[in-house]
Amino acid sequence: MKIKAAIDHMDLRRFRFWFQLSAFLLLVYGGRLAINLGTSLPTFSCGYNKSGTAGVCYLLPLQHQLAQPWERLFSPAGVMVLSGLGIFLLWFVALNKAWCGFICPLGTIQDWITALRKKMGIRYSTYTDEQFKKLSLIKYVFLLILIFVPLAIGGQFLSHDWGTPFCQLCPARMIIPLFNGDFSQWVIDFSSTGRMVLTALGMFITGLFLIGSFLKKRFFCFFCPMGAFHYIFSKLSIFKLKKEGDKCTVCGDCYRVCDMQIKPIADDVVSKDILMDDCILCLKCVASCPEQGALRVDILGKTVFESTKGGFVKRMGLEAKK
Amino acid sequence: MSTELPQHQVETSQQRHIRHQGMEASGVLDTVEKGFGGNPEAMQYFYDLFRDVYCEGIKPHPDKEMIGTMCVQIPDEIIHAAGGIPVRLCNGFYTDEEVGGDFMPAKSCSLVKASLGMLKSETNPYSDGIKSIINPTTCDQKKKAAGMMREMGYQVYDMELPPVKESEEGREYWRRSVRKFTHEVGKLTGKKVTRKNLKATIKQVGQAQLTYHRLNELRKNTPIPILGKDIFMVTNAYFFDDLTRWTAATEKLCTEIEARVAEGYNAAGRRSPRIVFTGSPPVFPNLKIPLMIEQADGVIVADETCSSNRLLNDMVSVDEWFMYDMVDAxxxxxxxxxxxxxxxxxxxRIRRLIELVRTFKADGVIYQAFSGCSVYEMEQRSVAKAMEKEGIPMLYIETDYSPSGTGQLSTRIEAFMESLKVRGRQK
Structure with missing residues (x-):
């Protein structure tokens, strides 16, 4: 009981900061200590960060595998795609989208950029409802690209120059290797049309990433195909974000602190499983909720963290001075 | 030099009004204070406060800039941050309602009439010190009252509230209203709202709310450690009392009630039905229905009204402690x-009621609507339907501030209490 109260009252901001920092160091520099977590990680642990990465983002091998010639892909040898997916799922099921909110190095970088903005006292930007609805679809477009472009390569409709298309567009490819002093990705590859288009777009998206995440909290996560991919499997996870609609007063505190502007977190009083496709499971909503038990995190059906008045008071700095 | 002749004193209408007001207030105070046994000692602060303000005419905030507010939606935090004292003008005096009757159609809300009457006759100890009134565009009667208050010479600030709160448009509209208000309130008080001040007042109001929560939580206990009439006195005092003093007095009350809970003290009868009170707000001295309920052996364990729970329940949560985020929050x-x-x-509202009934283990709901308060009258049907679906007994009472006709009301309330007791026995 004491432990539970301590968790419910924790300073989530600080906990996340240190957790994210540790995860960042592990994933970005762990390779130097010969740590190898495989190639099916459900987070942007970028494979282009060759000198430091402690494991590889699943989207890289996935795109490689899907680009095999069709006769191989659709033969018993194609099972290897499934085995990669299986390992991805094992990783994912354990933590669900908390991979985004607590581990993803690219997410962490965005949070650091946000911290910088906050230091400068500049207001964050938000999308309007209509913008949100439209932009929210972009991640599915990326997901389709990263599945169907490789398939088209395997079917010989496209040349290999279009290989690993999403990685070429992803800002992680350019940004994460920087932390190991590797600038090799900061080029536009003129070797072929495909490479040129992809790397130029990638350069553009990286620029957008840097500006965007300064103005908008978790700017890129909104477009992240990994998030969309996660969502397909999120129901399988043992890690759940739950809501008790009856206890909710719809005060909107959770919605307002949400980096991803997820409105149903406040307005939906019917759904029990409140994880949405844009969610990064950062748990800020749970921490900001003043209603006892209205929002909670369950692991294997056991509540590990829930909204409490005491926790709210502590995090808001409202404790009475004795 | 002329010699002063002894003059025969004739009571002016204002003096008479004040005398009537004092009588009305002290009558209710006597009932609250002496009509029930076992008052918590810490309640004395509140009884005395009401006596001072409404019977003795002592100003609650001498030499401070008071800003009148007409509804629960006006952000106290911002007024405090601008160095003003928010004073809620929603008024419960029958004496004032009679004066206010001149302004409004016959079938209109007692509360609005009474508030107008108070402002017209400048009889409340705080009403004559108030120059600026913040009036949100809530119900039609409050909206139209703004014009009448202007006519009386008050400076009225219309704060625009959307009629739909679910939509993003409504939310943005209200945010703009609040941002504008944050900017403008400084002109009324002469002090700008700064980041530092606002942060401090958010915490100050938050602490007051927290103290209220602590008190309210204690009402979940069986036996019930405190009567509802005392809670209404506490929350009504929040309308005008000094924030720090109010919080300290309420904290003291919490400590006392906590001790009561520890020893299993019962403030009500052995089988008193537990009631959730909802509808038009009881505002001192119009505690008619709450008092009747508790005189009929009921006990109010929770409420859903803008003079009590709705006033203090929900708290501000800030993500980034800058003006942009604090004001939006x-x-x-x-x-x-x-x-x-x-x-x-x-x-x-329906969800909240059901949740209150459940968590405060209530036996029934009493719904008060001031006759002429059309919005509460109109919602009665849907609430009654929802309560029926949940199997929660509800009594709907249409009433006003007039002291007559109480016999019939108390009979209905007593019958309701009896039916709840019978129901309790059958369970």
């Missing part, structure tokens, strides 16, 4: 969780 708290019937939908 305040705006959201006053709009999104508000269960005022002026909004198009009342699902939230």
């Amino acid at each position: 305040i705006a959201d708290r006053y709009l999104k969780s508000c269960t005022c019937p002026i909004f198009t939908m009342n699902d939230d």
Whole structure:
């Protein structure tokens, strides 16, 4: 009981900061200590960060595998795609989208950029409802690209120059290797049309990433195909974000602190499983909720963290001075 | 030099009004204070406060800039941050209602009439010190009252509130209202709202709310450690009392009630039905229905009214302690969780009621609507239907401030209590 109260009252901001920092160091520099977590990680642990990465983002091998010639892909040898997916799922099921909110190095970088903005006292930007609805679809477009472009390569409709298309567009490819002093990705590859288009777009998206995440909290996560991919499997996870609609007063505190502007977190009083496709499971909503038990995190059906008045008071700095 | 002749004193109408007001207030105070046994000692602060303000005419905030507010949606935090003292003008005096009757149609809300009457006759100890009034565009009667208050010479600030709170448009509209208000309130008080001040007042109001929560939580206990009439006195005092003093007095009360809970003290009868009170707000001295309920051996364990729970329940949550985020956070708290019937939908209110009945282990709901308070009258049907579906007994009472006709009301309330007791026995 004491432990539970301590968790419910924790300073989530600080906990996340240190957790994210540790995860960042592990994933970005762990390779130097010969740590190898495989190639099916459900987070942007970028494979282009060759000198430091402690494991590889699943989207890289996935795109490689899907680009095999069709006769191989659709033969018993194609099972290897499934085995990669299986390992991805094992990783994912354990933590669900908390991979985004607590581990993803690219997410962490965005949070650091946000911290910088906050230091400068500049207001964050938000999308309007209509913008949100439209932009929210972009991640599915990326997901389709990263599945169907490789398939088209395997079917010989496209040349290999279009290989690993999403990685070429992803800002992680350019940004994460920087932390190991590797600038090799900061080029536009003129070797072929495909490479040129992809790397130029990638350069553009990286620029957008840097500006965007300064103005908008978790700017890129909104477009992240990994998030969309996660969502397909999120129901399988043992890690759940739950809501008790009856206890909710719809005060909107959770919605307002949400980096991803997820409105149903406040307005939906019917759904029990409140994880949405844009969610990064950062748990800020749970921490900001003043209603006892209205929002909670369950692991294997056991509540590990829930909204409490005491926790709210502590995090808001409202404790009475004795 | 002329010699002063001894003059025969004739009571002016204002003096008479004040005398009537004092009589009305002290009558109710006597009932609250002496009509029930076992008052918590810490309640004395509140009884004395009401006696001072309403019977003795002692100003609660001498030489401070008081800003009148007309509804629960006006952000106290912002007024405090601008160095003003928010004073809620929603008034409960029958004496004032009679004066206010001149302004409004016969079938209109007692509360609005009484508030207008108080402002017209400048008889409340705080009303003559108030120059500026913040009036949110809530119900039609409050909206139209703004014009009349202007006519009386008050400076009225219309604070625009949307009629729909679910939509993003409504939320943005209200945020703009609040941002504008944050900017403008400084002109009324002569002090700008700064980041530092606002942060401090958010915490100050938050602490007051927290103290209220602590008190309210204690009402979940069986046996019930404190009567509802005392809670209404506490929350009504929040309308005008000094924030720090109020918080300290309420904390003291909490400590005392906690001790009562520890020893299993019962403030009500052995089988008193537990009641959730909802509808038009009881405002001192119009505690008619709450007092009748508790005189009929009921006990109010929770409420869903803008003079009590709705006033203090929901708290501001800030993510980034800058003006941009604090002001928006305040705006959201006053709009999104508000269960005022002026909004198009009342699902939230129904959900809140059901949740209150459940968590406070209530036996029934009593719904008060001031006759002429059309929004509460109109919501009655949907609430009654929802309560029926949940199997929660509800009594709907249409009433006003007039002291007559209480016999019939108390008979109905007593019958309701009896039926709840019978129901309790059968369970």
